[in-house]
Amino acid sequence: MIDLRSDTVTRPTAAMLAAMSGAETGDDVYGEDPTVHALEERVAGLLGHEAGLFTVSGSLANALGVRSLVAPGQELLCEERAHVVRAELGAHAVWHGVTTRTWSDPRGHVDLDAVRRLMTPDAGPYLVSTAAIAVENTHNFAGGTVQPLEALRELRALAEPVGVRLHLDGARLWNAHVATGVALAEYGRLFDTVSVCLSKGLGAPVGSVLAGPAAAIAEARVWRKRLGAGWRQAGVLAAAGLYALDHHIGRLADDHAHARLIADAVAEADPSAVDPATVETNVVILDVGDRAAGLVERAAAEGVLTGVVGPGLVRLITHLDVSADDAKRAAGVLAELVRA
Amino acid sequence: MIDLRSDTVTRPTAAMLAAMSGAETGDDVYGEDPTVHALEERVAGLLGHEAGLFTVSGSLANALGVRSLVAPGQELLCEERAHVVRAELGAHAVWHGVTTRTWSDPRGHVDLDAVRRLMTPDAGPYLVSTAAIAVENTHNFAGGTVQPLEALRELRALAEPVGVRLHLDGARLWNAHVATGVALAEYGRLFDTVSVCLSKGLGAPVGSVLAGPAAAIAEARVWRKRLGAGWRQAGVLAAAGLYALDHHIGRLADDHAHARLIADAVAEADPSAVDPATVETNVVILDVGDRAAGLVERAAAEGVLTGVVGPGLVRLITHLDVSADDAKRAAGVLAELVRA
Amino acid sequence: MIDLRSDTVTRPTAAMLAAMSGAETGDDVYGEDPTVHALEERVAGLLGHEAGLFTVSGSLANALGVRSLVAPGQELLCEERAHVVRAELGAHAVWHGVTTRTWSDPRGHVDLDAVRRLMTPDAGPYLVSTAAIAVENTHNFAGGTVQPLEALRELRALAEPVGVRLHLDGARLWNAHVATGVALAEYGRLFDTVSVCLSKGLGAPVGSVLAGPAAAIAEARVWRKRLGAGWRQAGVLAAAGLYALDHHIGRLADDHAHARLIADAVAEADPSAVDPATVETNVVILDVGDRAAGLVERAAAEGVLTGVVGPGLVRLITHLDVSADDAKRAAGVLAELVRA
Amino acid sequence: MIDLRSDTVTRPTAAMLAAMSGAETGDDVYGEDPTVHALEERVAGLLGHEAGLFTVSGSLANALGVRSLVAPGQELLCEERAHVVRAELGAHAVWHGVTTRTWSDPRGHVDLDAVRRLMTPDAGPYLVSTAAIAVENTHNFAGGTVQPLEALRELRALAEPVGVRLHLDGARLWNAHVATGVALAEYGRLFDTVSVCLSKGLGAPVGSVLAGPAAAIAEARVWRKRLGAGWRQAGVLAAAGLYALDHHIGRLADDHAHARLIADAVAEADPSAVDPATVETNVVILDVGDRAAGLVERAAAEGVLTGVVGPGLVRLITHLDVSADDAKRAAGVLAELVRA
Numbered sequence A, B, C, D: 001m002i003d004l005r006s007d008t009v010t011r012p013t014a015a016m017l018a019a020m021s022g023a024e025t026g027d028d029v030y031g032e033d034p035t036v037h038a039l040e041e042r043v044a045g046l047l048g049h050e051a052g053l054f055t056v057s058g059s060l061a062n063a064l065g066v067r068s069l070v071a072p073g074q075e076l077l078c079e080e081r082a083h084v085v086r087a088e089l090g091a092h093a094v095w096h097g098v099t100t101r102t103w104s105d106p107r108g109h110v111d112l113d114a115v116r117r118l119m120t121p122d123a124g125p126y127l128v129s130t131a132a133i134a135v136e137n138t139h140n141f142a143g144g145t146v147q148p149l150e151a152l153r154e155l156r157a158l159a160e161p162v163g164v165r166l167h168l169d170g171a172r173l174w175n176a177h178v179a180t181g182v183a184l185a186e187y188g189r190l191f192d193t194v195s196v197c198l199s200k201g202l203g204a205p206v207g208s209v210l211a212g213p214a215a216a217i218a219e220a221r222v223w224r225k226r227l228g229a230g231w232r233q234a235g236v237l238a239a240a241g242l243y244a245l246d247h248h249i250g251r252l253a254d255d256h257a258h259a260r261l262i263a264d265a266v267a268e269a270d271p272s273a274v275d276p277a278t279v280e281t282n283v284v285i286l287d288v289g290d291r292a293a294g295l296v297e298r299a300a301a302e303g304v305l306t307g308v309v310g311p312g313l314v315r316l317i318t319h320l321d322v323s324a325d326d327a328k329r330a331a332g333v334l335a336e337l338v339r340a
């Protein structure tokens, strides 16, 4: 089976498992796991931030980051297909009372005009105050799109003077970094808090990291426990994350090449299904209309797993467990199916 | 002083106060206030619904209505300037975990294409499910605009078959009814829950009513108490509401005429400030750019109170306590100021 | 009917209604109702506090007070039958995340040993920190009992040095004041926040007041609106409260005498049902075992309404609408029934 | 260092790490991790329940279990030092609106009289309804005490007929089972939901399991994700749990013997510090008054780590990483220090 449903399906490699078995551990609830500490410092450093917190998921890292920026009853702005508002089951509202408004952008980009229109900081005692804006980079549901750096800089220039803060959902920031060559810290420093995920393209079994100011991270650590997500000898998992940082960032370029290869093959078979120029990283979205469900089913029958992510939209994600041969084979299968 | 900041500033008239003094009362927390009962039944009947609940504010009626339709972690959709998402201080998220996404429409109307794009009922265990859509009629921050009845019918036709429910924020539904001649129940029956306000154009000192199915209203009654908004001999206030229903609905036509009169005068002085054709009810929004703050200040100095509701936007609302002479005088003052 | 179910059933008198009709009003959501202002200042002054907030219920005043003292995830301690933990439908937990532990005292008194055992201020990042203690005076479900002043002073001495704060649920503080002669402010100053109710023994139709530090009250005002309990021309209700403060405090002594009169009559008929020495204010609790439900029913048939408040416990509350003749008649009916 | 601060400090053994490295994994967010499935079924079976959910912590398993039994605004009863109310940072209130009342028992036992007094099921629309009761077995802060089986049976007999449900915090249920010989399922079947912990005495690095009815567990799975605690290839951790179930339950008897050995030694040196008869499992609490802080410090200087858990109370917990020699050495050090 070639599993292109998501890069979350990556499994730990033998070398990663060896690193996990050899990890020094301690009780992380007591702040005593040296491998967790090493991972938190390493990621914070990469992102240009003071401190880091190792969390069980990217959803938790996002929610803890947003909590540090937005008080109950205040507002977070984001694009309407952002993970924070689509794929976290309303967590931000449920346990912290965050209200949201959204803009719509076909590529999932920051829409600076919409931000100017929506943003209402310090709105007084009758209206909702905008406290923060969340940006997802790369943007998963928009097709692994990379946020233009210049727009992020303009966003910072708009928000900072009026006290509106910025959270970066960087679950796939590694992919943006590899695709553009922009340093992780160059992205990271434009935001007040940043989440990154280790268990997607990087291939670790479990875990994300939230980076931000030391005081915010200290508070996030308490809230992590309040949500029942403190963990004990988490160093076994942190070791996988450290291994992934050492060995699995650069190779994301292969995933991007594989995604483009698949898109090229499908576009050749049916140009209406996908424009390969829109494939910037490891996500390919095929717009196949009524054929979506059937396509997914037939591809599965041929050993290629994909998923429906919207009306008529089939999504493929390449990753560590998809070899060059896998990608070629998937490209062939899918091209054949869209041609049919 | 001619106070055009809001129709909430209306004060009870002498006849209304007499009705209040003569009201029979009881302990409404025990469900024993006959005047409250009468008001709740009366409003429910007007809106074509089974039952009603008298609440201390329109915000509370909205939040209780939405609570009955949306479970924690589910989603409510609405226009981006809707009262529920702008002017209720995040209540829906804070005490019930409702998450929101928004569309943008210049007139505050329902955007059926946006609804089709955003609506995601029964989204499974990973994604946020859309549970309800809220519509504000008339739409305050969009300028007292009336929702086109046909669009509301199409919205119902879209939402009902997929189990997405509809809440009507009808704080100023009375104005829509008077402006269009559409029966209150014709609007009301298109929605699962409806809130209406008695303390704005209708002139009661305090109170709104939530209407809906009997079971939902029974639950809302418990949640009203849970939020600390159960009240005892509330019949003194309900009597004002009943008086207003008897005497103050038809006269809203005067408020609409006064609003148009002011808009006409201002447009004659500066056509760029307002298009009178956009003034459908009792709200006038003047777009005066950099002059907004100065205009509000100078109008106040001339005895006309107005408010800024967005960058460059000055809002005027006519109501029960603004006579024809008041309206003429305000029109003169404002025309003079925009001309200058 | 002689309604002894609760002092909440009191209805506004003709003189009170006249005061309401004559009240000057304004939009209290905008902070512009002079009668509301007057009431808030008057009550704050009586209680020895900086500022006051007029609320729709005592439950809301309690919850807003506790919110100002306890952060989400922190702890409030109280007696196990306190109104805040029994009769507010979990509000403190639901919308503010307050967790509670309780002690048990037969008279509902502060148990200083229990407080010493339970109180855990600044408990660090793993354990729940005690932020505040709530005391109810008089204590309704314990039988209108008055908290001994000396114990309140010791409680203050215990709590203040370690940063644990105190909330007084003074819904019936007026009764404690009249029963003991201790000044309202002497009670009030021992607490960080205080709620008092105007719609019980004082006879106003609706409303309570929260008193406390000016900054806490300003925040409570915003949260009152967030909970949907901001109100517009609330001066009509505030006027009733001011009238009650002028005319209905001293007369609570009559209610106390009436309660004792009933207790004496019942005790004479059945000494096991009640010890009149325990009747300190306007509440009488009869312990009649299996006879409770029957007693309530038969008393109602004789025109005397009472209520069951626990296994075998029948509660009577005297108030403004129960005359001396009513009390004598109720005493006769109940004595007859317990004798039977 | 001999670390007796908690049994959470246990580190995975080499054999456990080997089991982890060899585990088959999948994406558990998609329900595709076979090792997680195996663990969940195994634990559910041991406890006599339909289904299980693997969670990142015991706090999360408790909170998800309680959520399935108690609606927002309803009440959970428990002993005043229970983990759910002392050591979960108010989670139950914060994200689910659970309110709590507590009884006090010196051994942390169920107090059936208190339950009879406090329990108020179906309390109507004005009062808090008791929805569930939580019992901790063994009870950590009371000193690893075992709940008498007969009392648990009586609790069930009291609660079930009135619809009040029961949650078992069985973080250390393994210890109760080993100490008493009562089958895990015999305990488990008395409760509606049960949590057990794998990362304490059993020695797994991370993880607990919630067991209960299949429908409740399915909902808990969604709420686990909503709280940000869904995890991907969690089979690496589940494998450690399965290994622990195979190899580390029986040996808890050694921990109990070690705890008793230490208690005996200390009691011989200072009989006032501890009564060895109270040491039922792997927890020893020394009551040493003013000497507590000094004792902890001096023991640490001698290589024995302990902790203060209350005024004058020092706690020691034996576990997998404390050998018989370690226990003897710790006994000697502590006996010497209390004698001094």
Ligand SMILES: [Ca+2]
Residues within 6 Å of the ligand: A007, A008, A009, A010, A011, A199, A200, A203, A204, A205, A206, D232, D233
């Ligand atoms: Ca993975």
Ligand SMILES: [Ca+2]
Residues within 6 Å of the ligand: A002, A321, A322, A323, A326
């Ligand atoms: Ca492969």
Ligand SMILES: [Ca+2]
Residues within 6 Å of the ligand: B007, B008, B009, B010, B011, B012, B199, B200, B203, B204, B205, B206, C232, C233
């Ligand atoms: Ca009004």
Ligand SMILES: [Ca+2]
Residues within 6 Å of the ligand: B232, B233, C007, C008, C009, C010, C011, C199, C200, C203, C204, C205, C206
């Ligand atoms: Ca009353």
Ligand SMILES: [Ca+2]
Residues within 6 Å of the ligand: C321, C322, C323, C326
């Ligand atoms: Ca009478």
Ligand SMILES: [Ca+2]
Residues within 6 Å of the ligand: A232, A233, D007, D008, D009, D010, D011, D199, D200, D203, D204, D205, D206
């Ligand atoms: Ca462990």
